[in-house]
Amino acid sequence: MAVDPLSPVAPARLRALLLPVGNIKRSRFLNLVKRLQDQNVVRLGDVSPDCRPNRNAFSPMAFPTGMIVYDLSISVPPISHLDLYPFEIFREPLVIIAIADGTELPGPPEGTGTYSQTQSNGTKPCNYPTVEGLQLLQQELNTLKDSHPKSLVQQLLVFDYAAVSKLVTGPDTVIWVPRPEAARSTTVKTVMCDITSRLLGELSGLAERIQEWPTVESPKASSWGPRRKPEVRPPVSEKLQHRMTMPAQLPGANGTFVDASDTNFQPAEHDSPTTFDEITRSIQVSNRVTSSIKASSKPGSKEHSRERMSAQGLGFVAASERSKSRVKGRLNIVMGTLFLQAGRWPDSLKELAEGATIARANSDYIWHAKALESILQCLLMLGWAGMDFRIPQICYPTADKFSKSVSQTPSLSHTELYSIGQSNPENRRVSLQNLANLLPDLANNILNLYTRAANITDEPVPQLVFSETVIRLARILATVYIRDGSLDDSALGNIVMNDSLKFVRSQERPRGTVSLRKSDIASFLFRALPASLGTDVPITDSTPILVGMASVLSSLGLDRKNAFVLQLLFSILIPGLVQARKIGAAEVGIHPAAGLSALNYSAFEMNALDAGPGNMEESIRILLALVGKIYGVPGIMICTDNRRDLSRHNSTAKSETVPEYDSVDSIVDRAFRHSVMNGFGDHTLKVEILKACINLCEALPDFQGVLQFTVDLLQTVKGTLMLLPDSYLGLPVIPLQEQVRLFNNVKRTVAAAKKLGDSNLEAEYWDDFMVRGVELVNSSDFKSPVRRSRTDFGFANVEERLEKKNPFIYSTFSKATTKRSEDLLIAEEPATFKVTLQNPFEFDVEIESLRIDGTGIPFEAAATHGLWLAPFTTQEYYISGVAATEGTLEIRGCTVKVKFCRERIFPIFKNFWKPQKEQKIKRTGLAAKEPFSERPLSWSSNASRSRLGASRKGPEPDIVLIKVIQKQPTVIIHSTSxxxxxxxxxxxxxxxxxxTLQNISTCPLDFxxxxxxxxxxxxxxxxxxxxxxxxxxxxxxxxxxxxxxxxxxxxxxxxxxxxxxxxxxxxxxxxxxxxxxxxxxxxxxxxxxxxxxxxxxxxxxxxxxxxxxxxxxxxxAGVDVTRCDVLPFTSDFAWDNNKLQQSEDSRTSLGDKEAIKSMESSSTPRSITQFREAQFSQTFSRIGLSSFGFGHCLLLLDLRNAWPNPLTVSLFVNENISDGAKSPDDKLKHNPVGIHEIFDELQPGHISRFLLVVPRVYIENAQKPIPSLNVSNKRQFVVSANKLDYEAESSARECFWFREELLKHLRGSWKDVATGRGGVIDLRAIRLNARMVDALRIDDADVTFSLRPYTGDSSNDKTIENGIDSVSQTGHSKFTVKTNTFLTLSATIINRSSKPIHPLLRLQPSLRHTPHAIALDLSKRLAWSGMLQRALPILEPHQTTEVTLGVTALCHGEYEIGASVEEIRRLNPSPPEVAMGQGATEELKDSAATAPDPYFDNFFIANTPKRRRIWHSRVPCVISARD
CATH class of the missing domain: 2.60.40 (Immunoglobulin-like)
Structure with a gap:
């Protein structure tokens, strides 16, 4: 494993340099190094002791539980670091391991075997292969030995030679390591043990030589670099320097306790105490200072004696003794350091304690501090190995440095040394806690000693040593802080082996546990920062210092301070890298733009990183992005950093992965991060940080980093995420020249990468919302198909036509749903799409290719090339595509290739989105970078550790769904007539x-x-x-x-x-x-x-x-109805026609018809009067012959000819409307009796009147509401907008219904004989009034009369015959009688309605054609027997009743008898089953089914006046008396 050069236990590691020899590839060498680094820890108990005499000083048998931790490095340390020897031996590689690739060596030649050679350690001989080229490898090893004279062991390792199947040693310092397949799991470990055995033997010789050194020099700042200046900051002002965590009575070397007052710990000046802890600490420090001064002034004090002797002139002798003592102490420290690296930790602790005591006694500040640091590292190694230890007295800051002289230096006995290496868990736990409590004071003591050396003596410590010491101590303090003030196994594993560490906070702390604060550790750490970077410390050394400081600050979570340190790092790296690139390129002879990685490729030179140049550049980019993240810069590399954060914080949810960069989730996440980061931090500082990142990547040069951070800068300065059409809001925050410069930087970087052979390097496009819309454009030639249903073409059944309707006009629970219009596409036909793109910057963008990305079905989109996107605008482009099969096509985005940028898929964001600002600021500091949460998360929500807020509404992508239907025909209009x-x-x-239609496609048309x-x-x-x-x-x-x-x-x-x-x-x-x-x-x-x-x-x-x-x-206009009128008409014509023979009437009618037609066709002129008389004669001859009856009226129509040609007009009256489906001509042929036809010729512009005999109409309920043909208007609880009273509403309804019945009997047509044109006449222009309705109406109740002779005795036939002769009927209600004859008048009352009537009959005789006063004087003219007014029983619906009255005319003349029927009282309708038969019941049910909804007439019924009805007889009975 790779080691950390700034590890807290770095001085305790033994440095070994791994170098390649022979023919070996870089990747091969790194793999072999990895095999050795996995076994960098060697236990002394596994190492064989060196059998050579005088080589037992570092024998592993003395402490078999000890361990050697190797620093297996592949980088040669700088010469300035080697000048620190022997002050820091760990910087000098003591072991040189040459690695050779056995696969590159030739195999053994035929006939050549192996020979034996005895090993140097005296083991039995073994065979090793004889290989051609082995001597060359040994010569290279000797060369390495000469170049590293201070190295103790030089070992050649040959890996994976084909002829070796096991570990073989020889010749000399050569070890043959077999292949991993043939090797054991302990093979490499055995190799490291063999090397360690030789090393321990050579360390014995080195120790002997060190003991013979006359002097031991301290490191010179002038030989390493500029002199380190004294600290300008007051060191004692740091909080950590005030910590006094140890009790006043401390254990001595022999286990006894000494008084704290015997110490002379002299702190420097500090500021006035401000807290209770500082006040208490200042009092303790003052007491200690006073005690130290008193102790130093005693007569027996060594310092007092020295000063007195110096005053007496014995200064030279004292200085000589002091110099010898210093040399002895320094030799002890050097030996202790060697024992520490060799794993002999008890011996190291003994030597270091003695050396520290001597150094303290002789005011050797540098070596005193070094000894204390080495003791701390030794104690940490003992604790990491699980061993018990005791903290030496010298480590406590309250110890009296003059209590032990040089001659009285304490030495640990063999028993004490043996007890140190024992494993006692309880004592070990106590010792580790004591060490943790001592750490703050010990760390401050070490730095104070270095500071004193710089301020007092002429041997200041180099800045590199001081800074690295501060960083190592700060890392230990940070680890203790993270583990809640304790040194447990996790903390020790992190310190020694760099294991992962988890933050721990316990509810209860043990008593006496040290309490550390991050701010105190940070203040302590910043003492490592050189006063002047680049002058005090070279760039090669200041860079690790700043990186180490950043690492400690990062572990403490101090991101702002970490960013500040990294910013300083960038400020010194950029000029250094530029200068190094120029010098290195000039030496190698390449272009400076090739980069430092190209320089490494020219020769096999290894750097400090254990990876290739690509990983190095990526690590630099991650570091730069980390700084940008702290300052609030959203960008690409922050997403990479989030992946690391997710793996650390979401360890329980390992299945979560960061979405791809082009995915919608990633884009939405970046949009939210941009909105959050936009309100965090200073915008100018963000721009400066990104510019520094770009400059650093250009100095490397790292082309990928230049592109990434340029894109980050463009995204940061973007004024808005989405543009509004025709709006200038949201301009970028930097000027146009800066925007163009950044864009040119992208072009220049991509062009440079292509020149160097990297043609795949391209930038990410800086606008994720480039595509703002995709729409399907309908073709102008043929319209897109539309969705149809069966009901649209009348193919639906009755059940399918029934729609579910809401009975309420308004419902509060109803939701208005807006349905998106359906886009349709036809398979195998090209379609056009409109793509809307945006450019939020003020420079042009060249688009190399643009095509639509469709999924769901095979879709072939044509790519459009050579597009230009104008600055700061939205533009529309048209792209074509073809769908192969039917289905659903999903368009989620477009694939766009912007010049100099990577081709990627851009989702569609059609709706404008703008991030919402937080109404309440609840987060400050670095927490403001996290996404906003609408509400505090619950405990369960916190357990999920979701990085996002509870609820957020981000930009919603638009998915265009297009339904692709099967192939359809294409039809054009070929021609028309x-x-x-x-x-x-x-x-x-x-x-x-x-x-005429033509199908021009290859698909048939079947609908x-x-x-x-x-x-x-x-x-x-x-x-x-x-x-x-x-x-x-x-x-x-x-x-x-x-x-x-x-x-x-x-x-x-x-x-x-x-x-x-x-x-x-x-x-x-x-x-x-x-x-x-x-x-x-x-x-x-x-x-x-x-x-x-x-x-x-x-x-x-x-x-x-x-x-x-x-x-x-x-x-x-053709024929218009200008005026109409309805007049009453007598029923005598119908009565007369009914008396005629049907055969004679038919012949007469046909003869008249033929005469009229012949007259019409004859060319001879004829008078209009004769023409119309023939028509009237024909019409009157048909009245009463049909089944309708005797009730008729006259209809007068005035028609006007608005056409310039004469028109022949025909009007038809149909008395039987039941067969209304037939045309008038057909009815005339089949039933000429019920059809009346009037026709005439209208001259242009003339008006002609037509006289029509139409049947009167009976309507049972003429007050029913006027219907609405539109179903949507049939609603309940609708207030009428027309404020009509009852009389006007009733009259309007009657006119409407009687007009509708009248129009059912009428038909009209016209014809132009000259041109052959013909048509129908719109008779709906007829309007009726109340008088016309009264003439057209048939009442609900009516009275008809009949008159017959009185027959008192029916057996007298002669009387009957005389009676019949005395009465003759001359009309429908006209009779001629003889005077003085007894007659019987019958009045028949008819109830045509569906309601019962309780009638009261009134008969009123009078003289005809006389004034009213004379007409009623009938006492001597007419006699009658009975009551003229009488109440009749209830008359049921559709029933009749007859009333008789005896009448006798006393003198000749004309008499008229009128009748009226009045309701006695209003009756309710009787049940249909009782009042009528079953047939009538069914008829009523049918009529009820078609009746209008009664709810529509509630208002009219409520306002109907409650009064009795009365009906008058329209045709009175006329009696003409003759003598």
């Missing part, structure tokens, strides 16, 4: 034209339908929207809208096979067009499709294409 698509009509005229639009429909719909319309007007408008369509398709004689058009074929269809008022243009729409089924089996929904043919229509 109209010229210029125009036609002229008269009102009521129907004309037809032909249209076709015609629909129409005309200009009259919008006019009618607009009139219907007028709320002031009366119900009658609404009905007329709805009727015009629903009946008599302007255009119809004549398809009566077409079969199903005639409705299909094969590919390339044509078909002709006939269309009828009807002349309606207001029709000036129309559109013929043709729906066609390929449904592959018959019309009866059509699916519920299918898709049709549609083509249209616009028509220009001119409708001129």
């Amino acid at each position: 109209l010229s210029q698509s125009a036609i002229m009509l008269l009102e009521g005229e129907t004309r037809s034209f032909d249209i 076709i339908s015609f629909s129409f639009e005309d200009s009259s429909t919008p006019q009618l719909q607009s009139a219907l929207n007028n709320k002031e319309n009366l119900p009658t007007d609404m009905y007329e408008l709805e009727l015009r809208l629903s009946t008599n369509p302007a255009m119809t398709w004549r398809r009566d004689k077409l079969h199903d096979y005639e409705l299909s058009i094969a590919p390339g074929e044509t078909a002709t269809f006939t269309i009828d067009i009807y002349g309606k008022p207001g029709l000036d243009n129309a559109i013929l729409k043709i729906d066609y499709a390929n449904v592959c089924t018959s019309l009866a089996d059509l699916p519920e929904t299918f898709y049709c294409r549609q083509i249209s043919l616009p028509l220009t229509v001119t409708v001129n």
